[in-house]
Amino acid sequence: MHQEILNIVTDSVKQTNQLLKNKAPIEQGENCPLFGSNGYLDSMSLVSLVVSVEEKIEKQFNTPLILADEKAMSQKRSPFATVGTLTTYIEELMREVSHA
Amino acid sequence: MHKPVTLITGTRKGIGKYLAEHYVNKGHIVVGCSRSPIDWKLNHYTHFETDVADENSVRQLFQMIRKNFGRLDNLINNAGIASMNHMALTPLSTVNNILNTNVIGTFLFCREATKLMISKNQGRIVNFTTVATPLKLEGEAIYAASKAAVGSLTEVLARELAPYNITVNAVGPTPIETDLIKSVPKEKMQRLIARQAISRFGTCEDVANVIDFFLNPKSDFITGQNIYLGGV
Numbered sequence: 001m002h003q004e005i006l007n008i009v010t011d012s013v014k015q016t017n018q019l020l021k022n023k024a025p026i027e028q029g030e031n032c033p034l035f036g037s038n039g040y041l042d043s044m045s046l047v048s049l050v051v052s053v054e055e056k057i058e059k060q061f062n063t064p065l066i067l068a069d070e071k072a073m074s075q076k077r078s079p080f081a082t083v084g085t086l087t088t089y090i091e092e093l094m095r096e097v098s099h100a
Numbered sequence: 101m102h103k104p105v106t107l108i109t110g111t112r113k114g115i116g117k118y119l120a121e122h123y124v125n126k127g128h129i130v131v132g133c134s135r136s137p138i139d140w141k142l143n144h145y146t147h148f149e150t151d152v153a154d155e156n157s158v159r160q161l162f163q164m165i166r167k168n169f170g171r172l173d174n175l176i177n178n179a180g181i182a183s184m185n186h187m188a189l190t191p192l193s194t195v196n197n198i199l200n201t202n203v204i205g206t207f208l209f210c211r212e213a214t215k216l217m218i219s220k221n222q223g224r225i226v227n228f229t230t231v232a233t234p235l236k237l238e239g240e241a242i243y244a245a246s247k248a249a250v251g252s253l254t255e256v257l258a259r260e261l262a263p264y265n266i267t268v269n270a271v272g273p274t275p276i277e278t279d280l281i282k283s284v285p286k287e288k289m290q291r292l293i294a295r296q297a298i299s300r301f302g303t304c305e306d307v308a309n310v311i312d313f314f315l316n317p318k319s320d321f322i323t324g325q326n327i328y329l330g331g332v
């Protein structure tokens with residue numbers, strides 16, 4: 001599952017990069033910074049990224065996820081910091097959904 | 101050209117039902133919802149029994165739209181409730197119900213619709229306000245306040261969504277003879293109508309006319325506006 005989600009996040013970052021002058025260095029893989037102090041995304045491109053990831057997850061796993069949930073918005077370390085943190089966060093959400 | 105997909109909340113009766121028929125007649129694919137089942141049928145119309153304030157059911161509804169239609173062109177946030185009561189006699193449960201349907205419901209539909217619209221980089225959202233707010237209608241404190249919140253939401257969302265070519269506007273009807281105002285005493289209604297620039301009841305056609313304008317592709321420079329009927 002990790003690899004599948006990572007692929008989705010990577011695809012979505014590539015798609016979002018088309019909107020950006022300063023592109024997120026997706027070749028860094030899971031270390032690629034996204035949002036926050038060293039990030040490449042502004043709030044508008046973060047919205048596009050979230051929309052794109054949610055859409056792809058829903059298509060592939062048939063699970064509607066809301067990435068910007070209370071937990072995500074209140075965590076000390078934002079799940080949107082890097083490709084890796086976002087992938088791990090989505091895995092957690094998917095696990096919660098499958099146990100619910 | 102594809103048929104526009106139009107989502108209308110609160111379509112079981114009243115203005116919402118009229119709008120569902122109106123947009124089907126204009127060639128739209130219409131999706132609607134209400135808490136209770138409908139007793140009518142329409143081609144090119146799909147109904148959901150969804151409470152607009154229930155986040156999970158709202159997400160399911162949008163999941164279905166994404167799956168079946170792959171897009172959403174227009175959202176009309178018509179579902180709304182009112183309650184005529186002096187504030188000193190208004191139970192908290194009434195306050196919660198009104199805020200949940202009118203404010204939270206409108207917000208949830210805007211949020212989920214936005215996600216579908218952003219991926220196509222276009223969209224139209226129309227919210228419902230009321231003349232009860234500017235006319236400061238006694239007995240409708242929470243209703244008027246809830247619609248003031250909708251007005252404010254409309255203005256801020258217009259700015260947040262402009263970069264994605266999504267417009268957000270509102271229509272504010274005068275009294276229209278639906279169940280919503282059934283319990284308001286006649287002479288109170290007459291006094292209210294007398295305060296309009298044009299003193300008559302509104303009609304569903306009047307509302308549809310304003311929404312037609314907002315949905316028109318040529319209205320892509322019109323956003324963050326609230327149009328009151330009757331010259332209020």
Ligand SMILES: NC(=O)c1ccc[n+]([C@@H]2O[C@H](COP(=O)([O-])OP(=O)(O)OC[C@H]3O[C@@H](n4cnc5c(N)ncnc54)[C@H](OP(=O)(O)O)[C@@H]3O)[C@@H](O)[C@H]2O)c1
Pocket residue numbers: 109110111112113114115116133134135136137150151152153177178179180181182201205228229230231272273274275276277278279280281
């Ligand atoms: N009529 C007027 O004089 C007037 C004036 C100004 C503004 N407005 C606004 O116009 C809109 C429509 O009003 P109307 O006169 O057509 O009212 P109405 O005849 O009472 O109809 C309300 C509709 O909304 C649905 N609804 C209510 N709560 C809902 C919820 N939580 N979730 C989903 N659906 C819900 C109802 O179906 P269910 O009961 O099955 O849920 C019904 O179809 C409202 O926003 C209202 O505030 C009306």
